[in-house]
Amino acid sequence: MWIHPFGNGNGRTGRLFTYAMLVRGGFNVEKGRILNPTAVFCNDRNAYYHYLSGADEGDNAGLIQWCDYVLRGLRDEIEKIDRLLDYDYLKTEILTPALKDALDRQYVSEAEYRILVTVINAPSQLIQAGDIADLFPGKVSYDLSRQLRVLRDRQMLQPEKENGRKYTIRFDNSYLLRSVMRMLDKKGFLPVRD
Numbered sequence: 001m002w003i004h005p006f007g008n009g010n011g012r013t014g015r016l017f018t019y020a021m022l023v024r025g026g027f028n029v030e031k032g033r034i035l036n037p038t039a040v041f042c043n044d045r046n047a048y049y050h051y052l053s054g055a056d057e058g059d060n061a062g063l064i065q066w067c068d069y070v071l072r073g074l075r076d077e078i079e080k081i082d083r084l085l086d087y088d089y090l091k092t093e094i095l096t097p098a099l100k101d102a103l104d105r106q107y108v109s110e111a112e113y114r115i116l117v118t119v120i121n122a123p124s125q126l127i128q129a130g131d132i133a134d135l136f137p138g139k140v141s142y143d144l145s146r147q148l149r150v151l152r153d154r155q156m157l158q159p160e161k162e163n164g165r166k167y168t169i170r171f172d173n174s175y176l177l178r179s180v181m182r183m184l185d186k187k188g189f190l191p192v193r194d
Helices: 010-024 037-042 045-056 060-085 087-104 110-121 129-135 141-153 174-186
Strands: 157-159 167-169
Touching: 037 045, 037 060, 045 060, 060 087, 087 110, 087 174, 110 129, 110 141, 110 157, 110 167, 129 141, 141 157, 141 167
Parallel strands: none
Antiparallel strands: 157 167
């Protein structure tokens, strides 16, 4: 870090090497587990600088404290990822509250909210027009399909396959994404802002 030729980017270079060393040391990214080591260093800037400065002294105590700090941070990040990979947790703690947030902020209507909640609660996370019939008593099949098309056009639903009639939720819609980001932040999944 002290000898590389860049005027800026020391931290980024170090984090890149940290990640490369993890992968080379056997950290398996191929089995679906993802990790952002940078998040370890962003969660608490004061702790980061404290342990980094101790490691810069070059003595064993400072280096051991730095390693302990990094390893604890990696463990915490892996635990976060594991929680997000548990669909029941994701649905209960992130997605459902995010949809409620979107409703409260009027990003979605009450009808859209009910449809989207139905999608995330469906065993396969897929729905078709018949699955929302109970939400809209008296509506004919065409009206139900139209409701789904409106959400598809607003990029809140996407067909399972091209021209398909089964839909799953999309969270890349900017309004839904904002609500998801708020819930992730609320649950501690996003780095703390200084």
